[in-house]
Amino acid sequence: MTSVEEPARPGERERVRDAARTQAEILDVATQEFARAGYDGARVDEIAARTRTTKRMIYYYFGGKEQLFTAVLERAYGVIREAEQQLDVEHLDPVAAIRRLAEVTFDHHEQHPDFIRLVSIENIHEAQHIAASGKLARIGSPALDVIGRILEEGRRSGLFTADVDAVDLHAMISSFCFFRVSNRHTFGALFGRDLVAPAQRAHYRAMLGDMVIAYLTAERAAD
Amino acid sequence: MTSVEEPARPGERERVRDAARTQAEILDVATQEFARAGYDGARVDEIAARTRTTKRMIYYYFGGKEQLFTAVLERAYGVIREAEQQLDVEHLDPVAAIRRLAEVTFDHHEQHPDFIRLVSIENIHEAQHIAASGKLARIGSPALDVIGRILEEGRRSGLFTADVDAVDLHAMISSFCFFRVSNRHTFGALFGRDLVAPAQRAHYRAMLGDMVIAYLTAERAAD
DNA sequence: TAGCTAACGTACTAGTTCGTACATTAGTGA
DNA sequence: TCACTAATGTACGAACTAGTACGTTAGCTA
Numbered sequence: 240m241t242s243v244e245e246p247a248r249p250g251e252r253e254r255v256r257d258a259a260r261t262q263a264e265i266l267d268v269a270t271q272e273f274a275r276a277g278y279d280g281a282r283v284d285e286i287a288a289r290t291r292t293t294k295r296m297i298y299y300y301f302g303g304k305e306q307l308f309t310a311v312l313e314r315a316y317g318v319i320r321e322a323e324q325q326l327d328v329e330h331l332d333p334v335a336a337i338r339r340l341a342e343v344t345f346d347h348h349e350q351h352p353d354f355i356r357l358v359s360i361e362n363i364h365e366a367q368h369i370a371a372s373g374k375l376a377r378i379g380s381p382a383l384d385v386i387g388r389i390l391e392e393g394r395r396s397g398l399f400t401a402d403v404d405a406v407d408l409h410a411m412i413s414s415f416c417f418f419r420v421s422n423r424h425t426f427g428a429l430f431g432r433d434l435v436a437p438a439q440r441a442h443y444r445a446m447l448g449d450m451v452i453a454y455l456t457a458e459r460a461a462d
Numbered sequence: 463m464t465s466v467e468e469p470a471r472p473g474e475r476e477r478v479r480d481a482a483r484t485q486a487e488i489l490d491v492a493t494q495e496f497a498r499a500g501y502d503g504a505r506v507d508e509i510a511a512r513t514r515t516t517k518r519m520i521y522y523y524f525g526g527k528e529q530l531f532t533a534v535l536e537r538a539y540g541v542i543r544e545a546e547q548q549l550d551v552e553h554l555d556p557v558a559a560i561r562r563l564a565e566v567t568f569d570h571h572e573q574h575p576d577f578i579r580l581v582s583i584e585n586i587h588e589a590q591h592i593a594a595s596g597k598l599a600r601i602g603s604p605a606l607d608v609i610g611r612i613l614e615e616g617r618r619s620g621l622f623t624a625d626v627d628a629v630d631l632h633a634m635i636s637s638f639c640f641f642r643v644s645n646r647h648t649f650g651a652l653f654g655r656d657l658v659a660p661a662q663r664a665h666y667r668a669m670l671g672d673m674v675i676a677y678l679t680a681e682r683a684a685d
Numbered sequence: 686t687a688g689c690t691a692a693c694g695t696a697c698t699a700g701t702t703c704g705t706a707c708a709t710t711a712g713t714g715a
Numbered sequence: 716t717c718a719c720t721a722a723t724g725t726a727c728g729a730a731c732t733a734g735t736a737c738g739t740t741a742g743c744t745a
Contacts, residue, residue, distance in 0.1 A: 256692050256741055277586050279502035283733060293694055298734065300692095316652075358648055359582050363500050366647035376651055383653070403669065406655050411638065411673065417645065418637030424589035425581055426636075429539075431600055432629050446626065450634065450677040457676035479711055479722050506703060516724055521704065523722095 261292050262300050269297075270311050274353040277360050278308055309368040312361060313375055315354045322347055323381040333393030337455065338448040340386065341412050345444050348416035349435065355420045383409060399455045411454070415447050484515050485523050492520075493534050497576040500583050501531055532591040535584060536598055538577045545570055546604040556616030560678065561671040563609065564635050568667050571639035572658065578643045606632060622678045634677070638670050 268289045272281045283304050287294035301307040326343065328336040348355060361368060369375045386405040393399035403411075419434045427433050434443065491512045495504045506527050510517035524530040549566065551559040571578060584591060592598045609628040616622035626634075642657045650656050657666065 254742080258692065261692080277500055277502055277583075279500055280586075282731090284731090292692095294734085295694065296692080304733070356586060358645065359586060360500075362645055362647045363503075363579060363582060363586075366651040369648060369651040378652060379654075380652070401672070406653050407666075407669065409653070410641070410649065410655075410657060411669070413645075413649075414637045414641030415634065417641055418633070421644075422581065422585055422636075422640065424585045425592060426633065428589040428592040428599055429601060429603070430606070430629050430632070432633075434633060443630075446630065446634070449624070449680065449682075450673060453676040453680035454673040457672065457680070459672075477712080481722070484722080505701095507701090515722095517704085518724065519722080527703070 258300075261296055264290050264292065265297055265300065265307070266311060266314055269307050270315065270353060270357070273308055273311055273360065274356040278364060283307075305368070309372050312357060312368055313372060315357055316375055316378070318351070319347065319354070320378075320381060323385075326382060326385050329385065329388060333389050333396065333398055334452055334456070336389045337393070337451060340382070340389070341448050341451050342444060344382075344412050345416050345447055348420050349440075352420055355417060358417075359421050380409070393455065400457060400459050401455045403455075408451070412447070412451060415450070419443060481523075484519055487513050487515065488520055488523065488530070489534060489537055492530050493538065493576060493580070496531055496534055496583065497579040501587060506530075528591070532595050535580060535591055536595060538580055539598055539601070541574070542570065542577070543601075543604060546608075549605060549608050552608065552611060556612050556619065556621055557675055557679070559612045560616070560674060563605070563612070564671050564674050565667060567605075567635050568639050568670055571643050572663075575643055578640060581640075582644050603632070616678065623680060623682050624678045626678075631674070635670070635674060638673070642666060
Protein backbone atom coordinates (compact mmCIF):
# COMPACT_ATOMS: atom_id res chain seq x y z
CA MET A 240 0.00 0.00 0.00
CA THR A 241 2.49 2.59 1.17
CA SER A 242 5.86 1.05 1.89
CA VAL A 243 7.28 -0.35 -1.30
CA GLU A 244 10.78 -1.75 -1.25
CA GLU A 245 12.33 0.97 0.85
CA PRO A 246 15.88 0.81 -0.50
CA ALA A 247 17.69 1.43 2.77
CA ARG A 248 17.65 5.09 3.64
CA PRO A 249 21.01 6.74 3.00
CA GLY A 250 23.45 6.46 5.85
CA GLU A 251 21.47 3.55 7.22
CA ARG A 252 22.93 0.25 6.20
CA GLU A 253 20.43 -2.39 4.98
CA ARG A 254 20.17 -4.57 8.03
CA VAL A 255 19.54 -8.25 7.60
CA ARG A 256 17.06 -8.17 10.48
CA ASP A 257 14.59 -5.32 10.51
CA ALA A 258 11.36 -5.99 12.34
CA ALA A 259 9.56 -2.92 11.00
CA ARG A 260 10.51 -3.66 7.43
CA THR A 261 9.52 -7.31 7.70
CA GLN A 262 6.14 -6.42 9.16
CA ALA A 263 5.52 -3.79 6.50
CA GLU A 264 6.45 -6.20 3.76
CA ILE A 265 4.09 -8.84 5.14
CA LEU A 266 1.30 -6.28 5.29
CA ASP A 267 1.96 -5.14 1.72
CA VAL A 268 1.80 -8.64 0.31
CA ALA A 269 -1.11 -9.66 2.55
CA THR A 270 -3.09 -6.64 1.38
CA GLN A 271 -2.67 -7.72 -2.22
CA GLU A 272 -3.41 -11.36 -1.54
CA PHE A 273 -6.52 -10.74 0.59
CA ALA A 274 -7.80 -8.19 -1.92
CA ARG A 275 -7.17 -10.59 -4.77
CA ALA A 276 -8.78 -13.72 -3.35
CA GLY A 277 -10.93 -12.76 -0.37
CA TYR A 278 -10.34 -13.89 3.20
CA ASP A 279 -10.87 -17.60 2.68
CA GLY A 280 -9.39 -17.59 -0.80
CA ALA A 281 -6.16 -16.01 0.43
CA ARG A 282 -3.36 -18.43 1.32
CA VAL A 283 -0.99 -17.80 4.17
CA ASP A 284 1.66 -19.83 2.38
CA GLU A 285 1.24 -17.71 -0.73
CA ILE A 286 1.63 -14.50 1.28
CA ALA A 287 4.78 -15.87 2.89
CA ALA A 288 6.19 -17.02 -0.44
CA ARG A 289 5.88 -13.55 -1.94
CA THR A 290 7.73 -12.08 1.02
CA ARG A 291 11.45 -12.08 1.68
CA THR A 292 10.62 -13.79 4.97
CA THR A 293 8.77 -16.97 5.94
CA LYS A 294 5.37 -18.03 7.18
CA ARG A 295 6.80 -18.35 10.65
CA MET A 296 7.17 -14.56 10.79
CA ILE A 297 3.51 -13.99 9.97
CA TYR A 298 2.57 -15.96 13.05
CA TYR A 299 5.38 -14.39 15.06
CA TYR A 300 4.24 -10.83 14.37
CA PHE A 301 0.52 -11.12 13.77
CA GLY A 302 -0.59 -14.29 15.52
CA GLY A 303 -2.65 -15.79 12.73
CA LYS A 304 -4.52 -15.32 9.49
CA GLU A 305 -7.46 -13.63 11.18
CA GLN A 306 -5.32 -11.07 13.00
CA LEU A 307 -3.29 -10.50 9.87
CA PHE A 308 -6.43 -9.58 7.98
CA THR A 309 -7.42 -7.24 10.79
CA ALA A 310 -4.01 -5.58 10.64
CA VAL A 311 -4.38 -5.20 6.88
CA LEU A 312 -7.76 -3.51 7.38
CA GLU A 313 -6.40 -1.24 10.08
CA ARG A 314 -3.63 0.00 7.86
CA ALA A 315 -5.94 0.42 4.86
CA TYR A 316 -8.41 2.50 6.86
CA GLY A 317 -5.50 4.49 8.23
CA VAL A 318 -4.66 5.58 4.70
CA ILE A 319 -8.07 7.13 4.03
CA ARG A 320 -8.14 8.76 7.39
CA GLU A 321 -4.88 10.47 6.51
CA ALA A 322 -6.21 11.51 3.12
CA GLU A 323 -9.33 12.91 4.70
CA GLN A 324 -7.28 14.90 7.16
CA GLN A 325 -5.65 16.68 4.21
CA LEU A 326 -9.11 17.79 3.11
CA ASP A 327 -9.10 21.56 2.67
CA VAL A 328 -12.40 22.75 1.29
CA GLU A 329 -13.91 24.94 3.97
CA HIS A 330 -12.65 28.15 2.40
CA LEU A 331 -14.98 27.43 -0.53
CA ASP A 332 -18.67 28.31 -0.66
CA PRO A 333 -20.89 25.39 0.42
CA VAL A 334 -21.83 24.29 -3.08
CA ALA A 335 -18.25 24.29 -4.31
CA ALA A 336 -17.07 22.68 -1.09
CA ILE A 337 -19.48 19.75 -1.37
CA ARG A 338 -18.67 19.26 -5.02
CA ARG A 339 -14.96 19.27 -4.25
CA LEU A 340 -15.49 16.83 -1.41
CA ALA A 341 -17.42 14.52 -3.72
CA GLU A 342 -14.63 14.72 -6.28
CA VAL A 343 -11.95 13.92 -3.73
CA THR A 344 -13.97 10.92 -2.57
CA PHE A 345 -14.48 9.85 -6.17
CA ASP A 346 -10.76 10.07 -6.90
CA HIS A 347 -9.79 8.25 -3.76
CA HIS A 348 -12.07 5.31 -4.49
CA GLU A 349 -10.77 5.08 -8.01
CA GLN A 350 -7.17 5.13 -6.86
CA HIS A 351 -7.59 2.43 -4.23
CA PRO A 352 -9.45 -0.51 -5.74
CA ASP A 353 -7.70 -2.89 -3.32
CA PHE A 354 -9.17 -0.98 -0.40
CA ILE A 355 -12.63 -1.26 -1.95
CA ARG A 356 -12.19 -4.99 -2.31
CA LEU A 357 -11.06 -5.36 1.29
CA VAL A 358 -14.13 -3.48 2.49
CA SER A 359 -16.39 -5.67 0.33
CA ILE A 360 -14.74 -8.75 1.80
CA GLU A 361 -15.10 -7.42 5.32
CA ASN A 362 -18.81 -6.88 4.69
CA ILE A 363 -19.20 -10.48 3.57
CA HIS A 364 -17.84 -11.34 7.00
CA GLU A 365 -20.21 -8.88 8.64
CA ALA A 366 -17.48 -6.53 9.82
CA GLN A 367 -16.34 -9.03 12.43
CA HIS A 368 -12.70 -7.97 12.16
CA ILE A 369 -13.53 -4.30 12.57
CA ALA A 370 -15.65 -5.18 15.56
CA ALA A 371 -12.76 -7.17 17.04
CA SER A 372 -10.22 -4.50 16.31
CA GLY A 373 -10.89 -1.80 18.85
CA LYS A 374 -8.55 0.37 16.81
CA LEU A 375 -11.25 0.56 14.14
CA ALA A 376 -14.60 0.21 15.88
CA ARG A 377 -16.47 3.49 15.88
CA ILE A 378 -13.42 5.42 14.86
CA GLY A 379 -15.53 7.67 12.67
CA SER A 380 -14.05 9.78 9.94
CA PRO A 381 -12.51 13.25 9.72
CA ALA A 382 -14.55 13.84 6.56
CA LEU A 383 -17.70 13.62 8.63
CA ASP A 384 -16.85 16.74 10.62
CA VAL A 385 -16.03 18.62 7.46
CA ILE A 386 -19.31 17.60 5.84
CA GLY A 387 -21.19 18.56 8.98
CA ARG A 388 -19.80 22.09 8.98
CA ILE A 389 -20.40 22.61 5.27
CA LEU A 390 -23.98 21.38 5.60
CA GLU A 391 -24.61 23.75 8.47
CA GLU A 392 -23.19 26.68 6.57
CA GLY A 393 -25.17 25.77 3.47
CA ARG A 394 -28.39 25.53 5.39
CA ARG A 395 -27.81 28.80 7.25
CA SER A 396 -27.27 30.62 4.00
CA GLY A 397 -30.44 29.07 2.61
CA LEU A 398 -28.69 27.27 -0.23
CA PHE A 399 -29.31 23.77 1.05
CA THR A 400 -32.85 22.60 1.61
CA ALA A 401 -32.40 18.83 2.04
CA ASP A 402 -33.07 17.07 5.31
CA VAL A 403 -29.84 15.13 5.71
CA ASP A 404 -27.05 14.98 8.20
CA ALA A 405 -23.37 14.41 7.55
CA VAL A 406 -23.55 10.61 7.87
CA ASP A 407 -26.39 10.36 5.34
CA LEU A 408 -24.62 12.57 2.85
CA HIS A 409 -21.44 10.62 3.30
CA ALA A 410 -23.39 7.43 2.60
CA MET A 411 -24.86 8.96 -0.55
CA ILE A 412 -21.49 10.03 -1.93
CA SER A 413 -19.77 6.82 -0.89
CA SER A 414 -22.43 4.59 -2.39
CA PHE A 415 -21.90 6.06 -5.84
CA CYS A 416 -18.10 5.99 -5.63
CA PHE A 417 -17.96 2.57 -4.03
CA PHE A 418 -20.42 0.85 -6.35
CA ARG A 419 -18.67 2.17 -9.42
CA VAL A 420 -15.50 0.38 -8.38
CA SER A 421 -16.79 -2.60 -6.41
CA ASN A 422 -19.44 -3.69 -8.90
CA ARG A 423 -17.70 -2.82 -12.10
CA HIS A 424 -17.21 -6.44 -13.07
CA THR A 425 -20.78 -7.68 -12.79
CA PHE A 426 -22.14 -4.39 -14.10
CA GLY A 427 -19.81 -4.53 -17.07
CA ALA A 428 -20.59 -8.16 -17.78
CA LEU A 429 -24.36 -7.65 -17.60
CA PHE A 430 -24.81 -4.25 -19.21
CA GLY A 431 -21.73 -3.98 -21.37
CA ARG A 432 -20.58 -0.74 -19.83
CA ASP A 433 -17.26 -0.28 -18.05
CA LEU A 434 -17.97 2.12 -15.20
CA VAL A 435 -14.26 2.79 -14.68
CA ALA A 436 -13.28 3.26 -18.30
CA PRO A 437 -10.97 6.32 -18.44
CA ALA A 438 -13.08 7.84 -21.22
CA GLN A 439 -16.11 7.87 -18.93
CA ARG A 440 -14.30 9.15 -15.87
CA ALA A 441 -15.10 12.84 -16.24
CA HIS A 442 -18.70 12.02 -17.06
CA TYR A 443 -19.29 10.01 -13.88
CA ARG A 444 -17.31 12.46 -11.77
CA ALA A 445 -19.56 15.30 -12.93
CA MET A 446 -22.62 13.09 -12.55
CA LEU A 447 -21.85 12.53 -8.90
CA GLY A 448 -21.32 16.24 -8.19
CA ASP A 449 -24.47 17.21 -10.10
CA MET A 450 -26.46 14.59 -8.26
CA VAL A 451 -25.38 15.65 -4.80
CA ILE A 452 -25.76 19.36 -5.42
CA ALA A 453 -29.13 18.91 -7.11
CA TYR A 454 -30.30 16.91 -4.12
CA LEU A 455 -29.07 19.44 -1.57
CA THR A 456 -30.39 22.53 -3.37
CA ALA A 457 -33.65 21.21 -4.83
CA GLU A 458 -36.77 23.27 -4.26
CA ARG A 459 -38.98 21.34 -1.93
CA ALA A 460 -42.62 21.44 -1.00
CA ALA A 461 -42.94 22.93 2.49
CA ASP A 462 -42.93 20.05 4.92
CA MET B 463 -34.74 -18.71 -2.96
CA THR B 464 -38.06 -19.71 -4.42
CA SER B 465 -38.73 -23.39 -3.96
CA VAL B 466 -39.09 -24.13 -0.29
CA GLU B 467 -40.09 -27.62 0.76
CA GLU B 468 -42.71 -28.21 -1.89
CA PRO B 469 -44.97 -30.66 -0.03
CA ALA B 470 -45.84 -32.87 -2.97
CA ARG B 471 -48.50 -31.24 -5.09
CA PRO B 472 -51.94 -32.80 -4.52
CA GLY B 473 -52.62 -35.86 -6.63
CA GLU B 474 -48.89 -36.28 -7.15
CA ARG B 475 -47.39 -38.76 -4.76
CA GLU B 476 -44.10 -37.76 -3.10
CA ARG B 477 -41.66 -39.74 -5.16
CA VAL B 478 -38.45 -40.94 -3.54
CA ARG B 479 -36.51 -39.93 -6.64
CA ASP B 480 -37.28 -36.54 -8.06
CA ALA B 481 -34.49 -34.98 -10.06
CA ALA B 482 -36.09 -31.52 -10.24
CA ARG B 483 -36.75 -31.41 -6.52
CA THR B 484 -33.25 -32.60 -5.65
CA GLN B 485 -31.67 -29.99 -7.89
CA ALA B 486 -33.87 -27.23 -6.50
CA GLU B 487 -33.05 -28.24 -2.96
CA ILE B 488 -29.33 -28.21 -3.69
CA LEU B 489 -29.65 -24.76 -5.24
CA ASP B 490 -31.59 -23.45 -2.24
CA VAL B 491 -29.03 -24.61 0.26
CA ALA B 492 -26.09 -23.64 -1.95
CA THR B 493 -27.49 -20.12 -2.29
CA GLN B 494 -27.57 -19.75 1.47
CA GLU B 495 -24.15 -21.27 2.01
CA PHE B 496 -22.39 -19.26 -0.72
CA ALA B 497 -24.08 -16.05 0.44
CA ARG B 498 -23.11 -16.79 4.02
CA ALA B 499 -19.45 -17.61 3.55
CA GLY B 500 -18.35 -16.49 0.09
CA TYR B 501 -17.17 -18.78 -2.69
CA ASP B 502 -14.03 -20.08 -1.00
CA GLY B 503 -15.58 -20.02 2.46
CA ALA B 504 -18.51 -22.17 1.35
CA ARG B 505 -18.12 -25.92 1.90
CA VAL B 506 -19.48 -28.47 -0.53
CA ASP B 507 -19.81 -30.96 2.33
CA GLU B 508 -21.79 -28.44 4.33
CA ILE B 509 -24.16 -27.81 1.44
CA ALA B 510 -24.66 -31.55 1.01
CA ALA B 511 -25.22 -32.09 4.71
CA ARG B 512 -28.04 -29.54 4.79
CA THR B 513 -29.74 -31.29 1.89
CA ARG B 514 -31.83 -34.44 1.92
CA THR B 515 -29.38 -35.82 -0.63
CA THR B 516 -25.62 -36.33 -0.72
CA LYS B 517 -22.54 -34.63 -2.08
CA ARG B 518 -22.49 -37.12 -4.89
CA MET B 519 -25.62 -35.52 -6.31
CA ILE B 520 -24.05 -32.07 -6.40
CA TYR B 521 -21.36 -33.45 -8.68
CA TYR B 522 -23.87 -35.52 -10.59
CA TYR B 523 -26.11 -32.58 -11.45
CA PHE B 524 -23.79 -29.58 -11.43
CA GLY B 525 -20.33 -30.96 -12.09
CA GLY B 526 -18.47 -29.14 -9.37
CA LYS B 527 -18.34 -26.29 -6.91
CA GLU B 528 -17.58 -23.72 -9.58
CA GLN B 529 -20.52 -24.70 -11.78
CA LEU B 530 -22.77 -24.92 -8.74
CA PHE B 531 -21.97 -21.32 -7.90
CA THR B 532 -22.68 -20.33 -11.49
CA ALA B 533 -26.04 -22.10 -11.34
CA VAL B 534 -26.82 -20.29 -8.08
CA LEU B 535 -26.04 -16.96 -9.73
CA GLU B 536 -28.12 -17.80 -12.78
CA ARG B 537 -31.16 -18.57 -10.68
CA ALA B 538 -30.67 -15.50 -8.49
CA TYR B 539 -30.46 -13.19 -11.49
CA GLY B 540 -33.50 -14.91 -12.93
CA VAL B 541 -35.51 -13.80 -9.92
CA ILE B 542 -34.81 -10.10 -10.43
CA ARG B 543 -35.44 -10.37 -14.12
CA GLU B 544 -38.87 -11.75 -13.33
CA ALA B 545 -39.52 -9.00 -10.81
CA GLU B 546 -38.47 -6.38 -13.32
CA GLN B 547 -40.80 -7.82 -15.90
CA GLN B 548 -43.70 -7.15 -13.52
CA LEU B 549 -42.71 -3.49 -13.53
CA ASP B 550 -45.75 -1.42 -14.43
CA VAL B 551 -44.97 2.27 -14.19
CA GLU B 552 -45.33 3.62 -17.70
CA HIS B 553 -48.87 4.82 -17.15
CA LEU B 554 -47.45 7.33 -14.65
CA ASP B 555 -45.99 10.70 -15.50
CA PRO B 556 -42.18 10.56 -15.88
CA VAL B 557 -41.40 11.98 -12.45
CA ALA B 558 -43.74 9.61 -10.66
CA ALA B 559 -42.60 6.71 -12.83
CA ILE B 560 -38.93 7.21 -11.99
CA ARG B 561 -39.70 7.62 -8.32
CA ARG B 562 -41.75 4.44 -8.35
CA LEU B 563 -39.01 2.59 -10.19
CA ALA B 564 -36.47 3.74 -7.62
CA GLU B 565 -38.75 2.56 -4.82
CA VAL B 566 -39.24 -0.84 -6.39
CA THR B 567 -35.48 -1.20 -6.77
CA PHE B 568 -35.00 -0.09 -3.19
CA ASP B 569 -37.52 -2.63 -1.93
CA HIS B 570 -36.10 -5.44 -3.99
CA HIS B 571 -32.57 -4.90 -2.69
CA GLU B 572 -33.81 -4.79 0.86
CA GLN B 573 -35.78 -7.99 0.43
CA HIS B 574 -32.93 -9.96 -1.12
CA PRO B 575 -29.80 -9.50 0.96
CA ASP B 576 -28.54 -12.93 -0.11
CA PHE B 577 -28.62 -11.83 -3.72
CA ILE B 578 -26.64 -8.71 -2.83
CA ARG B 579 -24.03 -10.84 -1.10
CA LEU B 580 -23.77 -13.18 -4.09
CA VAL B 581 -23.18 -10.24 -6.40
CA SER B 582 -20.52 -8.84 -4.06
CA ILE B 583 -18.83 -12.21 -4.02
CA GLU B 584 -19.00 -12.50 -7.79
CA ASN B 585 -17.34 -9.09 -8.07
CA ILE B 586 -14.49 -10.23 -5.85
CA HIS B 587 -14.01 -12.93 -8.45
CA GLU B 588 -14.21 -10.39 -11.23
CA ALA B 589 -17.46 -11.75 -12.66
CA GLN B 590 -15.70 -14.83 -13.96
CA HIS B 591 -18.74 -17.04 -13.43
CA ILE B 592 -21.05 -14.67 -15.26
CA ALA B 593 -18.53 -14.51 -18.08
CA ALA B 594 -18.41 -18.31 -18.21
CA SER B 595 -22.17 -18.65 -18.05
CA GLY B 596 -23.40 -17.66 -21.45
CA LYS B 597 -26.87 -17.65 -19.93
CA LEU B 598 -25.91 -14.50 -18.02
CA ALA B 599 -23.33 -12.66 -20.08
CA ARG B 600 -24.78 -9.50 -21.56
CA ILE B 601 -28.30 -10.54 -20.75
CA GLY B 602 -29.22 -6.98 -19.91
CA SER B 603 -32.28 -6.12 -17.89
CA PRO B 604 -35.93 -5.48 -18.62
CA ALA B 605 -35.75 -2.47 -16.30
CA LEU B 606 -33.32 -0.84 -18.69
CA ASP B 607 -35.92 -0.61 -21.46
CA VAL B 608 -38.46 0.83 -19.07
CA ILE B 609 -36.00 3.43 -17.82
CA GLY B 610 -35.08 4.29 -21.37
CA ARG B 611 -38.66 5.00 -22.37
CA ILE B 612 -39.39 7.05 -19.26
CA LEU B 613 -36.25 9.11 -19.78
CA GLU B 614 -37.19 9.80 -23.36
CA GLU B 615 -40.69 10.86 -22.39
CA GLY B 616 -39.35 13.04 -19.58
CA ARG B 617 -36.91 14.75 -21.86
CA ARG B 618 -39.47 15.31 -24.60
CA SER B 619 -41.82 16.98 -22.16
CA GLY B 620 -38.99 19.17 -20.92
CA LEU B 621 -39.14 17.87 -17.36
CA PHE B 622 -35.79 16.12 -17.43
CA THR B 623 -32.66 18.07 -18.14
CA ALA B 624 -29.90 15.66 -17.14
CA ASP B 625 -27.51 14.14 -19.64
CA VAL B 626 -27.85 10.46 -18.73
CA ASP B 627 -28.92 7.33 -20.48
CA ALA B 628 -30.79 4.38 -19.00
CA VAL B 629 -27.65 2.47 -18.00
CA ASP B 630 -26.23 5.46 -16.11
CA LEU B 631 -29.47 6.08 -14.28
CA HIS B 632 -29.74 2.42 -13.42
CA ALA B 633 -26.21 2.58 -12.01
CA MET B 634 -27.12 5.61 -9.92
CA ILE B 635 -30.20 4.01 -8.42
CA SER B 636 -28.52 0.64 -7.93
CA SER B 637 -25.47 2.11 -6.24
CA PHE B 638 -27.56 3.68 -3.51
CA CYS B 639 -29.72 0.59 -2.97
CA PHE B 640 -26.85 -1.85 -3.23
CA PHE B 641 -24.45 0.01 -0.93
CA ARG B 642 -27.08 0.41 1.73
CA VAL B 643 -27.38 -3.36 1.99
CA SER B 644 -23.91 -4.58 0.99
CA ASN B 645 -21.94 -2.18 3.18
CA ARG B 646 -24.24 -1.97 6.12
CA HIS B 647 -21.86 -3.88 8.38
CA THR B 648 -18.72 -1.81 7.90
CA PHE B 649 -20.72 1.40 7.70
CA GLY B 650 -22.54 0.56 10.89
CA ALA B 651 -19.36 -0.43 12.70
CA LEU B 652 -17.49 2.69 11.65
CA PHE B 653 -20.18 5.36 11.86
CA GLY B 654 -22.61 3.86 14.31
CA ARG B 655 -25.56 4.07 11.97
CA ASP B 656 -27.57 1.08 10.78
CA LEU B 657 -28.52 1.86 7.19
CA VAL B 658 -31.14 -0.88 7.15
CA ALA B 659 -32.77 -0.13 10.49
CA PRO B 660 -36.56 -0.32 9.96
CA ALA B 661 -37.01 3.07 11.60
CA GLN B 662 -34.79 4.66 8.93
CA ARG B 663 -36.33 2.83 6.00
CA ALA B 664 -38.82 5.48 4.90
CA HIS B 665 -36.19 8.16 5.29
CA TYR B 666 -33.69 6.47 2.97
CA ARG B 667 -36.39 5.44 0.53
CA ALA B 668 -37.48 9.06 0.18
CA MET B 669 -33.88 10.20 0.05
CA LEU B 670 -33.24 8.01 -2.97
CA GLY B 671 -36.32 9.25 -4.82
CA ASP B 672 -35.57 12.88 -3.99
CA MET B 673 -31.99 12.46 -5.11
CA VAL B 674 -32.82 10.92 -8.47
CA ILE B 675 -35.63 13.35 -9.27
CA ALA B 676 -33.57 16.36 -8.18
CA TYR B 677 -30.77 15.20 -10.42
CA LEU B 678 -33.02 14.63 -13.43
CA THR B 679 -34.98 17.87 -13.12
CA ALA B 680 -32.28 20.29 -11.91
CA GLU B 681 -31.95 23.59 -13.72
CA ARG B 682 -28.72 23.51 -15.57
CA ALA B 683 -26.44 26.11 -17.08
CA ALA B 684 -26.75 25.90 -20.88
CA ASP B 685 -24.04 23.61 -22.12
C1' DT C 686 33.73 -8.73 23.65
C1' DA C 687 30.62 -11.70 25.86
C1' DG C 688 26.18 -12.84 26.36
C1' DC C 689 21.43 -12.15 25.78
C1' DT C 690 17.26 -11.77 23.24
C1' DA C 691 14.56 -10.40 19.38
C1' DA C 692 14.30 -12.02 14.93
C1' DC C 693 14.36 -15.59 11.92
C1' DG C 694 14.29 -20.45 9.18
C1' DT C 695 13.12 -25.50 8.55
C1' DA C 696 10.47 -29.20 8.76
C1' DC C 697 6.56 -31.20 10.10
C1' DT C 698 1.55 -32.38 11.46
C1' DA C 699 -3.26 -32.69 12.18
C1' DG C 700 -7.23 -31.68 10.13
C1' DT C 701 -9.75 -30.37 6.25
C1' DT C 702 -11.83 -30.36 1.58
C1' DC C 703 -12.85 -31.17 -3.19
C1' DG C 704 -13.64 -34.74 -5.88
C1' DT C 705 -14.46 -39.79 -7.40
C1' DA C 706 -14.66 -45.10 -7.82
C1' DC C 707 -17.84 -48.32 -7.09
C1' DA C 708 -22.07 -50.28 -5.75
C1' DT C 709 -27.20 -49.97 -5.58
C1' DT C 710 -32.14 -49.10 -6.54
C1' DA C 711 -36.51 -46.63 -8.00
C1' DG C 712 -39.26 -45.95 -11.72
C1' DT C 713 -40.52 -46.44 -16.48
C1' DG C 714 -41.29 -48.09 -21.16
C1' DA C 715 -41.54 -52.21 -24.10
C1' DT D 716 -43.19 -58.08 -15.66
C1' DC D 717 -38.79 -57.50 -17.10
C1' DA D 718 -34.99 -55.03 -18.18
C1' DC D 719 -32.79 -50.75 -18.57
C1' DT D 720 -31.33 -46.29 -17.13
C1' DA D 721 -31.56 -42.18 -14.41
C1' DA D 722 -30.93 -41.28 -9.84
C1' DT D 723 -28.79 -42.17 -5.65
C1' DG D 724 -25.64 -43.64 -1.55
C1' DT D 725 -21.06 -45.11 0.61
C1' DA D 726 -16.54 -44.97 1.32
C1' DC D 727 -12.34 -43.30 0.29
C1' DG D 728 -8.11 -40.66 -1.34
C1' DA D 729 -4.94 -37.08 -2.78
C1' DA D 730 -3.84 -32.58 -2.15
C1' DC D 731 -3.96 -28.79 0.38
C1' DT D 732 -3.59 -25.55 4.46
C1' DA D 733 -3.37 -23.27 8.93
C1' DG D 734 -0.59 -23.58 12.47
C1' DT D 735 3.63 -25.15 15.43
C1' DA D 736 7.89 -27.48 17.62
C1' DC D 737 12.42 -26.85 17.53
C1' DG D 738 16.67 -25.00 16.40
C1' DT D 739 19.67 -20.95 14.84
C1' DT D 740 21.77 -16.29 14.54
C1' DA D 741 22.20 -11.15 14.03
C1' DG D 742 22.91 -7.33 16.47
C1' DC D 743 22.59 -4.66 20.59
C1' DT D 744 24.17 -3.60 25.29
C1' DA D 745 26.64 -3.97 29.49
